[in-house]
Amino acid sequence: MLRLEWSAGTILLRGGSPPPSIAAFFKYDPRVNCYRSLAIQYRWIVEELERAGLEYEDDVIHAPPCRFNKPRNLTLRDYQREALEAWLRERRGVVVLPTGAGKTIVAVAAIAMLQAATLVVVPTLELMDQWERAIKRFLGVVPGRYGGGDKEVRCVTIATYDSAYLNVEQLGDKFMLIVFDEVHHLPSPGYRQIAELCAAPWRMGLTATPEREDGLHIDLPYLVGPVVYRRYVRELAGKWLAEFDIVRVYANMSREEQEEYRRLTSRYRSFLRKRGLKMRGPQDFEKLIAMSVRDIEAREALLAWHKARRIALHAAKKLDILREILSRHRNDKVLIFTEHNDVVREISSRFLIPAITYKTPEEERRAIMRMFREGRVRAIVTSKVLEEGVDVPDANVAVVLSGTGSRREFIQRLGRVLRPKEGKRAILYEVVTAGTKEVRVSRKRRRGL
Known part of the structure; x- marks a missing residue:
């Protein structure tokens, strides 16, 4: 009789060769003189054996029997x-x-x-x-x-x-x-x-x-x-999630920032034209990164791209706009998101706002969140730490000072302020540098709401 056995992430088939219905799942392993399959195939193997009416012994899953009480206070929407x-x-x-x-x-x-x-x-x-x-x-x-x-x-x-x-x-x-x-x-x-x-x-x-x-x-x-x-978010807003508004605010670069941004983007584009390269997606950009390891011109072009992006993400005017937003929402609970940790620290120092980064000790992070929950802290600035898997209580204003084109990142940042509450209307500010690629990135990440 065929026998299925668990073996460190795989399934062994003993007692003979696999019948045709499951042969594609197995490969012969001469080390153990039997056939082996990845564990993920277990369900399909069993289904095929049952469908074919074949007898077999199953010694794969060793799960304990479980009995739970009827769920308490669990009402599904x-x-x-x-x-x-x-x-x-x-x-x-x-x-x-x-x-x-x-x-x-x-x-x-x-x-x-x-x-x-x-x-x-x-x-x-x-x-x-x-x-x-x-x-x-x-x-x-x-x-x-x-x-x-x-x-x-x-x-x-x-x-x-x-x-x-x-x-x-x-x-x-x-x-x-x-x-x-x-x-x-x-x-x-x-x-x-x-x-x-x-x-x-x-x-x-x-x-x-x-x-x-x-x-x-x-x-x-x-x-x-x-x-x-x-x-989607818009399908659930109003009844199950807070109503929300997304406001895009444009920040103008200073003359010095404009000149430097144009110089850097011109150098980057000139390199692409010279080499006949087109940036159609992440894979093309990864090729440029690979080129930069041995090609000094590619490395200089990539450096110019990074510097130009940083100017767009962190134009000085953005902090003036942040000051205005914080003043307008002094009685609200505000989350501020930015791309780089050095900017998090600058905002924290300038506006006297607690900062949470990946370097923040767990005990300090919990203390900041507790003070935010209790209303002793009205704003927190962070990079990516609060985007996923963190329950941020009562926040109703989010400010995105900089970010990527990722829809997931944007939806998660918006989600931090969508916890429903009677009479609540959340608002997310996107502070975008005018005349830069950040405008296109902003449009891209809004898709899928």
């Missing part, structure tokens, strides 16, 4: 119920909902309904904390944690992407369901192995924007499943 129903049809797929729309609730409802051992994978320790609170609150159980020094597997276990990647060979046979929060991280060359070396037949991805600049999101249907449900 209409779109959350639709998302859950769409996912349950195949028990695979990606749910796309805006930041603040309650993606976690959809996953918790699925865990409760399936009564299955579950691994939740998250990008940050702060998200681990948020998930732990949600599991305790709604399911009444204490989850295990894998990350930040913890290594404890329970019926529901929460792991960071880094910890799951490093330990997937030990974790991959312990769960029936795997939930990837912020699933857009998954297709990267390293993290994708979490999905490939895990046998869990049921998979859910959660994100506000599945698309990646490098195009690797095309692998999500294989790793997790296709997008099964999607709602």
Whole structure:
């Protein structure tokens, strides 16, 4: 009789050659004198064996039996119920909902309904904390944690992407369901192995924007499943998210900034024309970066591009505009986003605003967020730290002083101020340098709202 066995991120087939219906999943491994497949294929292998009516023994998943109480205080909104129903049809797929729309609730409802051992994978320790609170609150159980020094597997276990990647060979046979929060991280060359070396037949991805600049999101249907449900910010604003306005404010460069910007962009464009290069996407720019390693002209052109971009992102007039916005919203809670940490520090020093960067110690970060929640701090300036997986309480004004063309970054920044509250209307200011590429970048990142 055929027998399926777990083996450190793979499945061994013993007892004979794979029948034609599953032959494509396996390769012969002479080291163990049997056939081997990636663990991700487990569901499809079992489905094909069942469909063919073949007898087999299954020793792949070693998940503990799980029983949860009926979820407490868990009421699904209409779109959350639709998302859950769409996912349950195949028990695979990606749910796309805006930041603040309650993606976690959809996953918790699925865990409760399936009564299955579950691994939740998250990008940050702060998200681990948020998930732990949600599991305790709604399911009444204490989850295990894998990350930040913890290594404890329970019926529901929460792991960071880094910890799951490093330990997937030990974790991959312990769960029936795997939930990837912020699933857009998954297709990267390293993290994708979490999905490939895990046998869990049921998979859910959660994100506000599945698309990646490098195009690797095309692998999500294989790793997790296709997008099964999607709602946009504007569809939910007013009822489930705060009403909002987006205001673009133009900053004019000084004469010196204009002259330097034109000189630098002219040098960059001249190089492209000379070499017959066209910048149609990230791949073309990556080729230029590769050229710059050995080509001094390419290196100088790339340096000119970076300097010109920095002038556009951080024109001096932007800080004058920020001062006006802060004065106008002195009674509101304001989040300020900028691209570079040195500018974060400058704003913090000039306006006496607490700053949070990747270097901010965890204890200090928690203290700043607590003071913001209590109203003792009215504004915070940050680079990218508060964009993903951080619950920012009561913020209703966001100021984007600089950023990329990424729609995900923009949606996440907007999402920081969309938590619903009676009578709340959020506002996001985009401060854009006039006459630069930043204007086009601003238009690009607004798509998909």
